[in-house]
Amino acid sequence: MPERDAAELLRDAKRVVVFTGAGMSAESGVPTFRDALTGLWARFDPRTLATPAAFAADPALVWGWYEWRRAEVQRVHPNAGHRAVATIESHIPDTVVITQNVDDLHERAGSSPVHHLHGTLAHPYCSGCGEPYTFPPEIPEEPEEGRRVAPPSCAECAAPVRPGVVWFGESLPEGQWGIAERAAQDCDVFLCVGTSSVVYPAASLIEHAAARGAVTIQVNPNSTSWDDRVSFDFRAPAGVVLPALRGCLAGP
């Protein structure tokens, strides 16, 4: 049974990378980035909102979109897949969790540390001087779909605060990227979950792992360009496959 074979390799691994994308949070109710958005936001292509140029042209439109996403993430909960990742981590201490997601669902499921290659919704900062901005503690009232929300002004320099995410055309956080590259190059097993593997440089991590001879495991209900290149291709949701793999970890 492929799940048992994969779980055995996982169980014997010394160093594991779990690399996740938007599909990891889909079963929690967070729409994947490339899914059509609902309501008024359906008119916008996320790829055109998630850019420095979009924020410069219309900061309230972009901030409002991220506030809508932040409210949405606060409403949902980690799913069985997130919890399985945390359990894998507790079985195999040298597990490195790397995500492209800007939500905090891995952390809320118990994973620590989580390396966010594309930043997080939780840590905005000043677009002018880089000063971090702290959100007020109360949970934001969910902006009506499509509402523009003017970004706060920086307390130091009065420039608009921007979302703490990495936009198209921006560099990844150096420290996080360095950890991710090293982990991908050194791992025995690379688990690639819920990502279309099309956005670089993040998508190059599986290439590094495969080139070094790691066992590669893909979990995705849909086809990707890696289907024929991974050691195991599980064509099913993360919330089904990861608990099954975790369940096999305990032994025969």
Ligand code: APR
């Ligand atoms: N379980 C596993 N995978 C799933 C599930 C699920 N339940 N549901 C959907 N998927 C898969 C989809 O088939 C798709 O291949 O998740 C993938 C999501 O792909 P994208 O929306 O492209 O997300 P991602 O790969 O994370 O995008 C990378 O691109 O848009 C930028 O910065 C953004 O971090 C994002 C990056």
